[in-house]
Amino acid sequence: MEKLLIHNIGMLATPTGSTARRGARQGEIQILRGAWVLVENGMIANVGTGKPVPCDDATVLDAGGKLVTPGLVDAHTHLIFGGWRQNELGLKLHGVTYLEILARGGGILSTVTATRQATEEQLYDKAAAALNEMLAMGVTTVEAKSGYGLELENELKQLRVIRSLAENHPMDVAATFMGAHAVPVEYKDDREGYIRLLCEEMIPAVAKEKLARFCDVFCEKGVFTAEESRTILECGKRYGLIPKIHADEIEPIGGSELTAEVGAISAEHLIVCQPSGITAMAKAGTVACCLPATSFYLGSTYAPARDMVNAGVPVAMASDFNPGSCPSLNLQFVMNLGCLRYKLTPEEVLTAVTLNAAAAIHMAGRIGSVEAGKQGDLVIWDAPDLDYVCYRMGSNLASTVIKKGEVVVTR
Numbered sequence: 001m002e003k004l005l006i007h008n009i010g011m012l013a014t015p016t017g018s019t020a021r022r023g024a025r026q027g028e029i030q031i032l033r034g035a036w037v038l039v040e041n042g043m044i045a046n047v048g049t050g051k052p053v054p055c056d057d058a059t060v061l062d063a064g065g066k067l068v069t070p071g072l073v074d075a076h077t078h079l080i081f082g083g084w085r086q087n088e089l090g091l092k093l094h095g096v097t098y099l100e101i102l103a104r105g106g107g108i109l110s111t112v113t114a115t116r117q118a119t120e121e122q123l124y125d126k127a128a129a130a131l132n133e134m135l136a137m138g139v140t141t142v143e144a145k146s147g148y149g150l151e152l153e154n155e156l157k158q159l160r161v162i163r164s165l166a167e168n169h170p171m172d173v174a175a176t177f178m179g180a181h182a183v184p185v186e187y188k189d190d191r192e193g194y195i196r197l198l199c200e201e202m203i204p205a206v207a208k209e210k211l212a213r214f215c216d217v218f219c220e221k222g223v224f225t226a227e228e229s230r231t232i233l234e235c236g237k238r239y240g241l242i243p244k245i246h247a248d249e250i251e252p253i254g255g256s257e258l259t260a261e262v263g264a265i266s267a268e269h270l271i272v273c274q275p276s277g278i279t280a281m282a283k284a285g286t287v288a289c290c291l292p293a294t295s296f297y298l299g300s301t302y303a304p305a306r307d308m309v310n311a312g313v314p315v316a317m318a319s320d321f322n323p324g325s326c327p328s329l330n331l332q333f334v335m336n337l338g339c340l341r342y343k344l345t346p347e348e349v350l351t352a353v354t355l356n357a358a359a360a361i362h363m364a365g366r367i368g369s370v371e372a373g374k375q376g377d378l379v380i381w382d383a384p385d386l387d388y389v390c391y392r393m394g395s396n397l398a399s400t401v402i403k404k405g406e407v408v409v410t411r
């Protein structure tokens with residue numbers, strides 16, 4: 001039996017439980033000082049304080065009095081893409097907006113061209129490099145979306161890359177089908193035709209190969225209407241795909257209100273979410289997956305995450321890593337912004353990037369907290385306490401990353 005004992009933990013900070021935490025409970029985390037954690041066969045067997053239970057056959061890791069938390073969960077990424085879009089920076093500086101770039105056939109659509117041209121192997125290597133970087137920054141589970149293929153074979157290509165990464169990379173990777181990321185140029189004048197293709201060919205093919213667990217839609221002005229989003233997500237549900245929605249990122253066109261109606265597990269972005277959307281999500285228990293680094297990069301306002309927590313919506317935070325609206329995979333920066341821009345407390349922020357993020361991808365029973373019975377995914381931080389991680393900016397503070405009881409990164 002493989003055993004790992006981590007001892008001399010100065011502060012063990014973790015949310016508890018197997019479901020999303022909301023309202024005041026989002027900020028009520030467990031703090032243990034002078035703690036130890038025993039991981040057996042990849043799973044957490046025991047957690048305690050004081051002198052660890054004697055365990056002769058375990059590999060012993062001294063945490064050096066530092067902070068330990070659960071491995072971070074990045075519940076929203078567009079991990080698989082060809083090329084980059086640094087050429088858009090100049091346009092942005094001249095005041096051309098994100099949706100204007102898209103309307104001119106750039107933006108997502110230019111990444112579609114680059115992704116269609118890339119081989120499965122090229123996409124794999126590029127995404128694996130990003131996963132290595134994420135792991136080194138303390139992220140142990142990632143959600144990854146398709147959505148830069150926008151036609152059957154290229155969407156399947158992206159999802160097969162996600163599947164091979166899930167099988168071969170130490171990171172846990174959850175797959176989301178997002179064929180409804182944009183209307184491809186070929187269907188510019190036939191939106192209904194593209195929605196038929198999504199519902200009649202792409203979703204059934206994705207389900208047949210069991211390539212995704214979730215179905216996501218970009219519900220946005222000029223992309224998919226709330227009505228179209230409903231059609232696509234309902235169709236996904238008939239094929240066993242759990243709904244997610246990119247809602248209220250730029251214009252509030254009814255995306256967050258739709259979450260309750262279709263039973264979405266999460267709504268993403270929510271930058272311009274209205275009180276009616278907050279009420280709908282609180283009532284349905286939808287996880288609000290807020291992406292502050294995207295607001296930072298777009299230069300937009302920030303999601304009303306504070307109001308959401310106060311209203312009883314479980315709030316998660318993620319990177320949104322993609323080549324257009326957030327070319328950063330730094331979840332530690334997202335934690336900084338959670339405090340500085342959302343005005344969440346460090347405790348609420350930790351829950352947002354661990355347990356609530358796990359809930360947004362239906363994995364809160366297995367990951368997202370340091371408790372007996374959960375997977376042995378942990379981070380030892382180059383930090384004495386949680387406040388320090390939320391306060392320091394721009395450095396990578398993850399010093400040792402443990403995945404399923406194995407040390408995968410030491411710096």
Ligand code: NIG
Nearest residue numbers: 108111218320322323324325
């Ligand atoms: O979440 N909003 C839609 N999708 C991504 C951006 C994708 C891109 O620009 O390539 C997002 O922001």
Ligand code: FE
Nearest residue numbers: 076078246320
């Ligand atoms: Fe996104």
